[in-house]
Structures are given as structure tokens and as C-alpha cells.
Amino acid sequence: MRHRQAIALLALVGLFVALYLWLHALGFGGAIKCGASGGCETVQTSQWAVFFGLPVALYGVLGYCAIFVVAIAALRPAALAQRSWNATLAGLGTVGVGFTAYLTYLELFVIHAICRWCVGSAVIITAIWIVSLLSFKSPVTRTDRAASLPPRGPQA
Amino acid sequence: MNRFYVVLTVLAVVLGITMFTLLRSGGGAPAAAAGPPPTVADDGFRGYSLGQGSAPVEITEYLDFECPVCATFATVQMPTIKEQLINTGRVRWKFRDYPLPIHKYSRFAAHAAQCAGVQGRYFEMQDQVFAHHQWAQTGKDPSNLFRSLAQAAGVDLNAYDVCMQAGRYAQRIEYSRQEGDSLHVDGTPTFFVNGKKLDFRRLPGSDDFKAIADSIIAHAPTPKPRH
Numbered sequence: 001m002r003h004r005q006a007i008a009l010l011a012l013v014g015l016f017v018a019l020y021l022w023l024h025a026l027g028f029g030g031a032i033k034c035g036a037s038g039g040c041e042t043v044q045t046s047q048w049a050v051f052f053g054l055p056v057a058l059y060g061v062l063g064y065c066a067i068f069v070v071a072i073a074a075l076r077p078a079a080l081a082q083r084s085w086n087a088t089l090a091g092l093g094t095v096g097v098g099f100t101a102y103l104t105y106l107e108l109f110v111i112h113a114i115c116r117w118c119v120g121s122a123v124i125i126t127a128i129w130i131v132s133l134l135s136f137k138s139p140v141t142r143t144d145r146a147a148s149l150p151p152r153g154p155q156a
Numbered sequence: 157m158n159r160f161y162v163v164l165t166v167l168a169v170v171l172g173i174t175m176f177t178l179l180r181s182g183g184g185a186p187a188a189a190a191g192p193p194p195t196v197a198d199d200g201f202r203g204y205s206l207g208q209g210s211a212p213v214e215i216t217e218y219l220d221f222e223c224p225v226c227a228t229f230a231t232v233q234m235p236t237i238k239e240q241l242i243n244t245g246r247v248r249w250k251f252r253d254y255p256l257p258i259h260k261y262s263r264f265a266a267h268a269a270q271c272a273g274v275q276g277r278y279f280e281m282q283d284q285v286f287a288h289h290q291w292a293q294t295g296k297d298p299s300n301l302f303r304s305l306a307q308a309a310g311v312d313l314n315a316y317d318v319c320m321q322a323g324r325y326a327q328r329i330e331y332s333r334q335e336g337d338s339l340h341v342d343g344t345p346t347f348f349v350n351g352k353k354l355d356f357r358r359l360p361g362s363d364d365f366k367a368i369a370d371s372i373i374a375h376a377p378t379p380k381p382r383h
Contacts, residue, residue, distance in 0.1 A: 005160050008164065009167060012164065012167055012168060012171065013167070016174070016175055019175065020175050034300055040300065047290065
């Protein structure tokens with residue numbers, strides 16, 4: 001359960017990072033806050049900031065939304081004992097890490113600029129991926145009613 | 157479990173406030189550098205030049221940094237022109253600013269080039285601004301991008317920031333624009349050869365300028381030998 005909670009919290013932070021970048025890509029908020037290097041503008045205005053006609057940040061918003069929703073759904077009492085949720089989260093995390101690795105490669109070797117927000121997102125999705133893999137090792141949470149109810153005493 | 161949802165809610169609120177603050181304080185291009193100055197003064201500056209002072213042909217280009225045609229000309233034609241005409245001592249090429257009012261950030265870009273120019277990096281900055289011309293299609297504030305381009309051009313950013321914030325060359329740029337008006341510049345890029353306006357029906361290429369330079373040099377009077 002702790003793993004799924006951690007993933008939900010991380011996905012929420014990642015969602016806000018991606019949302020900020022997406023809103024900036026849509027023209028909200030003026031210059032992006034990126035420190036002294038200015039690498040974010042270089043990355044955001046490059047041709048690789050658009051993927052299949054949509055801003056890359058939008059894929060981040062959708063991805064983090066999906067992870068967040070699945071993590072919250074997996075925290076329902078009825079779902080806690082189901083290990084298939086771990087596999088779903090690990091699958092989403094793997095896709096996210098793969099896409100992030102591709103974008104980081106572009107930043108380092110093609111665009112030659114580093115966007116701090118993108119680095120932040122890369123750290124978050126990597127953490128989600130690692131936690132989702134660790135969740136396979138954790139014992140199944142018992143949610144059966146018999147385990148949660150107090151022992152019955154003799155009938156009066 | 158309940159405590160987790162409290163933490164989640166608090167985190168969402170904090171992140172929401174942070175993002176709202178970030179979007180509201182998005183900054184922007186310094187007004188002093190991005191807008192026209194209240195007054196205009198002639199500081200005697202007549203543009204950055206490429207080529208030898210003794211070159212028989214002087215071409216003056218009035219350009220707008222946000223203009224896509226200017227960017228195409230700079231990135232496609234200029235390398236050949238530099239190689240064949242400027243570096244061979246036949247042509248001197250002078251750049252003058254003519255920021256068009258339809259472009260939101262062209263004056264700002266011209267100012268960035270001037271602030272790089274005072275550090276001896278005008279041409280490097282011009283190359284950067286034209287080579288990364290995607291900024292002109294986004295309509296977004298390019299101030300952070302220009303800082304990174306200035307850095308790539310070898311400009312000292314502290315001095316650059318002071319120059320941009322102060323709008324130090326706003327009057328120089330406006331003077332150049334008004335000079336262009338007086339010479340009937342009606343678009344960018346507009347070219348003058350030895351002071352005479354060239355009228356092209358299309359974007360000229362390096363071959364056009366080579367032909368013009370050849371013609372002027374061929375008709376130039378040859379100096380008489382001394383006896």
C-alpha cells in the first residue's frame with residue numbers, strides 16, 4: 001500500500017511539472033522560469049518540443065494523470081490485495097521512463113540544452129518506475145474481513 | 157489511509173498555488189528593450205559591417221530579426237555571399253535595423269544583437285538568432301532563449317542583462333528604423349548597393365549579388381598610372 005501511495009504522490013508532483021510546461025507551451029505565463037541558463041526556452045522552442053503534432057508536455061500531463069488515477073484506484077480497499085495493479089503501474093512507469101530517456105537523449109546530444117523542469121520530470125518518473133518495481137517484492141496487503149474484524153466472543 | 161488523502165490534498169493545494177505564482181510572475185522582455193523609445197537620438201552609429209573598408213561595393217541590408225525571409229536569407233544565402241564576395245574583398249556588407257511594427261519581438265531581438273555587439277559579438281549573436289528562428293513562430297517571450305543564445309555567442313551575460321534592462325540601444329535602433337523610412341524601405345530585407353535601393357521581385361540569392369558586384373567592379377574607373 002505504501003508503494004502505491006508513494007506513486008500517487010510522485011505522480012501528482014509530476015503532473016504539476018508537466019502541466020506548467022504545457023501551459024507555457026500554450027503561451028500562458030510569459031517566459032518560463034528556468035534559472036540563469038535559459039535552456040528551457042531552447043528546448044521548448046526546438047522542433048523536438050512537438051511530438052506527433054502535440055506539445056511533448058501534453059504527453060507528460062496525460063501520462064502522469066494516468067499513473068495518478070491508477071495509483072488512487074489501486075488504493076481502494078477492494079484493490080489492495082490485487083497484484084495486477086502493481087503490474088499496471090510498472091507498465092506505465094516503464095513507458096514513461098522510456099519516453100523520458102528518449103527526450104533526455106535529445107536534450108543532451110541533439111538540442112545541446114538542458115531544461116531543469118525536464119530534469120525534474122525525469123527524476124520523478126524514474127522514482128515512480130523504481131517504486132513500482134519494488135512493489136512486486138512487498139507482501140500482499142490483507143484486506144479480507146476476517147482479518148480486520150475483532151475476534152468474536154461467546155454469544156450472550 | 158485518511159491521513160494519506162489529507163497529505164495528498166495539501167500537496168495538491170501547495171503545487172497549485174506554486175504553479176499559479178509561477179505563471180503570474182512569468183516575467184517578460186524588458187520594456188526598455190522591447191518597445192520604441194520616447195525620444196530618438198543619433199549616436200553616430202551606422203551599422204555593423206562585414207568586409208574590408210576598401211571594398212569597391214557596399215551593400216546595406218535593412219533587416220528585421222523576426223522576419224522569416226530575413227532568417228532564410230541569412231542562413232541560406234549569406235554563407236555563400238561571405239565566402240565569394242565579402243571574404244574576397246569585393247563587397248562590404250552593412251547591417252541596419254528595420255524592426256517592423258507587425259513583429260512583437262523584432263525590436264527586442266535587434267536590441268539583443270546590439271547588446272552582444274558592444275561586446276564584439278554582434279555577428280555571432282545574429283547567427284544564433286537566425287539559426288534558432290523557431291522562436292519567431294511561437295509568439296512567446298524569447299527573453300530567456302536570447303540569454304542562452306547570447307551565452308552561446310560568447311556574450312558576458314551580466315553585462316548583457318544590464319544592457320537589456322536599460323534598453324541602452326533602443327534609440328539607436330529607432331534611429332535606424334527612421335533612417336530606413338526616409339530611404340523608402342518598405343519591407344525586409346531591403347538592400348542598397350552603394351546607396352542605391354535594389355528592387356527585387358523575389359528574395360535575391362548569392363548569384364544576384366555576385367552579378368551586381370561583378371557589374372560595378374567591371375564599370376569602375378581604373379586608376380591611371382602615374383608618370
